[in-house]
Amino acid sequence: MAVNDFDFIAPFYDRLSKLVFGESLIQAQAYHLKEIGDKDRVLILGGGTGKLLEYIPKSGELDFVEKSVRMLDRAKRRKFHGSINFIQSDFKEFESDKRYDVIICPFFLDCFDQQSLNTVIAKIKRLLSTNGKLIVVDFEKRKVNTLLLRVMLVFFKWFANLETTKLLDLRSFLKGNDFQENEIKLYKSGVFSALYYQVGKRKR
Helix, strand or coil: CCCCCCCCCHHHHHHHHHHHHCCHHHHHHHHHHHHCCCCCEEEEECCCCCHHHHHCCCCCEEEEEECCHHHHHHHCCCCCCCCEEEEECCCCCCCCCCCEEEEEEECCHHHCCHHHHHHHHHHHHHHEEEEEEEEEEEECHHHCCCHHHHHHHHHHHHHHCCCCCCCCCHHHHHHHCCEEEEEEEEECCCCEEEEEEEECCCCC
16 A cells, blocks of 8 residues: 555545544634635645535635545535646645645645655745745644544554654644744644644734
8 A cells, every 4th residue: 555545544534534523624624715815826735535625715726636536536526616627646746837826735744754744845835826825734743642643643554554653743844944824723622723824924
C-alpha cells in the first residue's frame, strides 16, 4: 500500500467522522470559507469525499486535488457552485502554473512527516498569489496525548498507511515559513482548529 492511501476507508469515511465528531468537522472546514471572493482562484488539497464542496461559495475557478481515486469519485457526486477541475494526484507530484488566491487544506497537512511537511508548505507558498490566503483545518498538537487522537493515529496508520506516526506542530511550521495567523477557531475543546493565514501579514 502506498503512503497516505485513503482508498480503503473512502466508503465509510464520512460516516466514521460523523460518528466520532458529529458535525464539528464540517463546521470547522466551512468556517473560513467566507474569505473566498466570487472571482478568487481556489485550490483544495486533500479534499477527500468532497463534503466541503457543498459549502464553497461561488468563486472564479476551483481546482480540487485528491490522491485517492475512491475519495475523488465520491467528491464528483457532490452538489457545488460553478465548475470544478477534479485532479487525481499526489500533491508532491502536482504541478501548476497558476497562482491561487485561496488554498484550503482540510485535515491534509497532518498526513505528512517532518521532512515532507517542510516541502509541502514551501510548495503551497509558491502556489499562492500575492496576498493569497491559506485556510487550514487540522488537529492541535497540544492535544496529541488525548486517547482519541492516539487511537486515530494508529487507525490511519493501519488502514491508510499514514506517512507520519505523530502529530506535528503545524502552526510552528507555518510560522517558520512566514505564514501569519489571521484568525483561529477551536473545536471540540481544542482538539482541532480552523485557521486562516496570509504570507507576511500580521494578525488582526
